[in-house]
Amino acid sequence: MYRKHGYVPSEELLSEVVVGVDTKDSVAETVGVPAAEGVLTDGGYYYVSTLMRRRGPSATKPVSRELVAINFNDQGVVTGIERYGLEQGRVIPLQRRVTSSNVQDKTFLRQLLGSLGNFGPGGLIE
Template identity: 35%
Template sequence: MVDKISNMKPYSKIGKMTIVLALGISISACSNSRSIRGYVFDAELADAITAGIDNRQSVESTLGTPTVRGTFSNDVWYYVSTTVKVRPVFWPEAKEHRVLAVGFNESGIVEKIENFDLSDMQVINPVGGKTKTRGTNIGFFQQIFGSLGRFGGQAPVGAPQGGNGPNGS
């Protein structure tokens, strides 16, 4: 009996270590994390851009390519950075948000520089309704079985038959 108990001790130690390791991994999976999304700001580089002196080429060589260029014109470049807190099961929560907007004039010289932060951020709630479309609303089973009986046993496309084809064949 003593031999059986002494033989089980190494297995019980491995079992306990496995349980402790599994618990440690599962607890660490529930921890919060932070991630930076978008442009990674360097305050010294962003402050080095000067209105009236820098142009598109110097801004791009200093800050890199913009996150977003203006939608309707190329006169404004946006450098967007958001630091979010990621918690398991919940939506990511913005903790820090910064947008550097660099505006250019017609000749490509920096005209104005604007900084926006989390207080300027606005939450947009899309409308939850549905847009009505023309046509019929068919259900799941109608989509699956709707073509039953539609085909009258005619010959398949390309099969030789006389007179019914689109070009009289």
């Protein structure tokens, strides 16, 4: 039996968000406010979805996990949209739409996953 937890906006919805133009308010109206808002101090929106599988009496295990991060500057304007998946315990970027000022911040995912129980991305799949 499979069970999906969380919410990640579809590609269609994300394509409506324009980097450098849209704001937090317009993103919230277009794709919704994520449950993970405010986990980090940078004010980004983080959408997380996990597909879990259960076979008989065995423990439930994650089959896949996806994370979409929408980052904002100090004025609340979108600076980047990034989609990540987890493959064999490693974070894999599936898609990135960012402005040049956001490329230097590569630790937000580690911070996010570290703040959700103090463990690294590799520990999520075990």
